[in-house]
Amino acid sequence: MTVALENTTTTIHGDRVSLLRVLGPAHVWALGVGIVLVGEFTGWNFSADKGGALAALIVCWIVGLLYTSVAMIDSEVTSTVAAAGGQYAQAKHIVGPLMAFNVALFLVFAYTMLEVSDAILLGDTIVAKAGVEGLTHNSFIAATIVVLAWLNYRGVLMTLNVNFVITAIAYVSIVILFFSVSPWTQGAVLKLNELVTPGNALPYGWIGVIAAFQFGIWYYLGIEGTTQAAEEVRSPARSLPYGTMAGMITLLIAAAMTWYVCASLMPWEYLGITYYPLWDAGKLTGSPLLENLLFVATLLAALASANGCINDAARAWFSLGRDRYLPSWFSAVHPKYRTPYRSILFLLPIALAFAFIADLNQAITFSILSGVLQYTFMSINIMMFRKKWPLGSIRRGYTHPFHPLPAIVLFCLCVVTFFAIFLGFGSQLIAMTIFYFLISVWFHFYRYKFVRRGDQFTMPWPKPQGY
Amino acid sequence: MPRYTPPEQSKAGQVFDIAVVVVAIFVALWLPLKMGLAGAAKSIDALDAKTWEALGQNPTMASIWEKLGYTPETAHDIIQNRFHYIIDWPTLIIMAAVLIGYFVFLFRASDREYRDVIKEKFDDK
Numbered sequence: 001m002t003v004a005l006e007n008t009t010t011t012i013h014g015d016r017v018s019l020l021r022v023l024g025p026a027h028v029w030a031l032g033v034g035i036v037l038v039g040e041f042t043g044w045n046f047s048a049d050k051g052g053a054l055a056a057l058i059v060c061w062i063v064g065l066l067y068t069s070v071a072m073i074d075s076e077v078t079s080t081v082a083a084a085g086g087q088y089a090q091a092k093h094i095v096g097p098l099m100a101f102n103v104a105l106f107l108v109f110a111y112t113m114l115e116v117s118d119a120i121l122l123g124d125t126i127v128a129k130a131g132v133e134g135l136t137h138n139s140f141i142a143a144t145i146v147v148l149a150w151l152n153y154r155g156v157l158m159t160l161n162v163n164f165v166i167t168a169i170a171y172v173s174i175v176i177l178f179f180s181v182s183p184w185t186q187g188a189v190l191k192l193n194e195l196v197t198p199g200n201a202l203p204y205g206w207i208g209v210i211a212a213f214q215f216g217i218w219y220y221l222g223i224e225g226t227t228q229a230a231e232e233v234r235s236p237a238r239s240l241p242y243g244t245m246a247g248m249i250t251l252l253i254a255a256a257m258t259w260y261v262c263a264s265l266m267p268w269e270y271l272g273i274t275y276y277p278l279w280d281a282g283k284l285t286g287s288p289l290l291e292n293l294l295f296v297a298t299l300l301a302a303l304a305s306a307n308g309c310i311n312d313a314a315r316a317w318f319s320l321g322r323d324r325y326l327p328s329w330f331s332a333v334h335p336k337y338r339t340p341y342r343s344i345l346f347l348l349p350i351a352l353a354f355a356f357i358a359d360l361n362q363a364i365t366f367s368i369l370s371g372v373l374q375y376t377f378m379s380i381n382i383m384m385f386r387k388k389w390p391l392g393s394i395r396r397g398y399t400h401p402f403h404p405l406p407a408i409v410l411f412c413l414c415v416v417t418f419f420a421i422f423l424g425f426g427s428q429l430i431a432m433t434i435f436y437f438l439i440s441v442w443f444h445f446y447r448y449k450f451v452r453r454g455d456q457f458t459m460p461w462p463k464p465q466g467y
Numbered sequence: 468m469p470r471y472t473p474p475e476q477s478k479a480g481q482v483f484d485i486a487v488v489v490v491a492i493f494v495a496l497w498l499p500l501k502m503g504l505a506g507a508a509k510s511i512d513a514l515d516a517k518t519w520e521a522l523g524q525n526p527t528m529a530s531i532w533e534k535l536g537y538t539p540e541t542a543h544d545i546i547q548n549r550f551h552y553i554i555d556w557p558t559l560i561i562m563a564a565v566l567i568g569y570f571v572f573l574f575r576a577s578d579r580e581y582r583d584v585i586k587e588k589f590d591d592k
Contacts (some may be wrong), residue, residue: 050550096577097584113496194527207552267528269546270535284534324473326488327481350492358500366496376570422562423552424509428499430562435495437569439488444576447484453471454587463589467582 020338022157023233028226028243030164031311033250034304035114035222037170040258041278041301042121043218043364049272050215050424051208053263054201056271058209059216060255066413067220069406070375071248073382075241078227079397081459082236086227086312087374087381088319093459094385097451099377101325101443102436104316106374107228111313112347113367114222116355118306119144120363124275125298141355144306149348152310155337156232163307166300171254173297177282178257180290181264189285190264200268213413213420217368219255222305223247224374228312237397275360310344310351317343324451325443365425369432372417379411388464470587512547522546 048056074087083089088107092100122144123137152159181189202208226244233239262277265284274280282294318340321330334341354363383404391399400406421429476484514521517539519529523546532542 091577095574096579096581098580099573099577102573109492109496191527194525195531197525200523204550204552208550211550211552266531266535267524269542270532273545273548280535284531327476327484329481350489353493354496357497362500380574418562418566419559422559423554424550426555426558426562430558430565431499432495433562433565433569435491437565437572439491440569440573440576442487442491444580448580450473450476452473453583456584457588463585467585467589 020156021232021234023160023229023239024235025239025243025246026164027157027160028229028233028239029247029250030160030167030304031229031308032223032226032244032247033171034160034163034167035111035225035308035312036220036247036251036305037167037254038118038121038301038305039218039221040174040254041170041298042275042360043117044215044255044258045262045271045274045277046218046361046364047212047215047272048263048268050204050420051210051212052201052203053196053268053271055204055209055212056216056268057259057263059212060219060259062413063213063216063219064252064255066217066375066410066417067223067251068248069410069413070224070378071244072400072406073378073410074224074227075244075398076396076400077382077385078230078240079237080394082230082233082240082397083319083458086230086316087224087378088316089230090227090381090385091377092323092456093461094381094388095377097323097325097448097456098440098444100323101320102440103374103377104320104325105436105439106370106377107225107316108313108347110367110370110374111222111225111309111316112351113354113358113363113370115145115148115306115309115313115351116358117360117363117367118302118309119351119355120358120360121275122299122302122306124360125279125295125302128276129295138356142352144303145348145351145355148303148307148310149344151307152314152344153334153337153339153341155339156229156311159307159311160229163304167304170297170301170304171250173293174254174257174278177278177285177290177294178261180287181261181285183257183260186264190261192260192264195265195267196263203268207423210416211420211423213417214368214423214425215364217371217417218364220248220251221368221371222308222312223251224378225308225312228315241398310347313347314340314343317347323456325447362428365421365428366432369421369429372414372421373433373436375410376414376418379407379414382407388466389461390465393465394461471583509548509550511544512549514543514547517543 047059077090078086081090081093088100088104091103119141123140126140127135127137151162186192226240226247230236230240258278262271262281265281271277276298279294279298282290317330320326321328330343330346332342386403519539522539522543524532
């Protein structure tokens, strides 16, 4: 079999091979919720560390508003710009090449570091459960990343079918835990009144609430990843908004249940530092069945998230190669499995390396930083989209209501979150932003000369207004 | 406007570009770890009396800590390890300037590139 690589797709015996359109709304839901649900099993609780238990609840709701805005905005733009790379393709058509390059890097960093966090969580959870002296998490981390990369290499349909099943099991475990602890009764199992008191609800005051925004992002980070599947969904205009919105509703319910059970079972100081809040909640109920269920669910949620992250990061990287923003070698599609296999393989050692040098807290922060930079872009992007192509000028699969309110809310919440990251993690934010600035200079003044100009604009739209 | 034809990049050039990106990724993510810039800015407010009461834990909280395998001594460093939210204005201003400067550069440079894309896409027809 001869395989000739073009800059856009793989060609086999003269036939162009592209990604397969095999996914439906359930797969979109599985991709989005699968990536995010691990946030309920670890990560969100660090917001209690930064601001107390009540702060974690407040940010759960307010950050939920941020992500509802993200989902609304994303659904409109993606149902119109249905291309692999998601927000990258949006940026390329609406803002410009340099922004697209940056957005793709945000995506790759956010998802790769999330994948790293998932693998660390999975390894640490197994080690904690085994309780064997000298057992380290390294082999579990390596096995997780390699096996999931192989699964992604073999095909998107199988990958997301697996994700749908394990995400559903992990989600059901939260529901089972919630109803098992008699949530309508305080005092028997749950002791919210005694654990979250007027004296400790907001130990740092309102500045702690703002600081808690940073890890509040973790309740929902990654739901926007649904758009990465745009080129592999049978009906993007219908499936993407439906799958994303359904995913967001699912997550809001899961986040509220998770906070209520965990804050009612453990002191905020412990809740803020544990790596396994839901598994610990299972233990504290005193039921071995719940404890084991939540242990398995923690592993499944980590697997589902890492699986979806490999899928999304590889597609963002693939898109960079396809447009020659990076060498076009990355844009190859596997002739048999129809996956962006070179991108999957290229990102594998990077994920492995960081899984061994970063700890969970740091990997999560790296991921959050890239995510918030991306959301800031999205709030401006939708304004530009509506201005360049007003309603009625092009066919939109979905039009989000109340524009520009969601964009303004999103932008304001991003500013607050940047301030929250500054409170405790400011140096890391500055270092990351300087990196993005320097790599942008490299792209603008050097790499961009290898990019074809007009070919980047692939949508069948009229000329944008104002140009 | 004449259609822009990008130069062909040699294989060595492509490999070099990949290496640049990989090195940049590692420097951006690894250097903050190495320099101790990553991670939370917390410190322990040590207490002399290590009792549940002194640590601000009521009987319910104390019973949960004990269920989790902690004593007042072992829980002390967890409970007293706190953030100290003092706004360092010079750092905040630097952070804001870096972020704003980055986004301004991003949008302005993107717009320049975008105008070429649109011109070639729509004006050549």
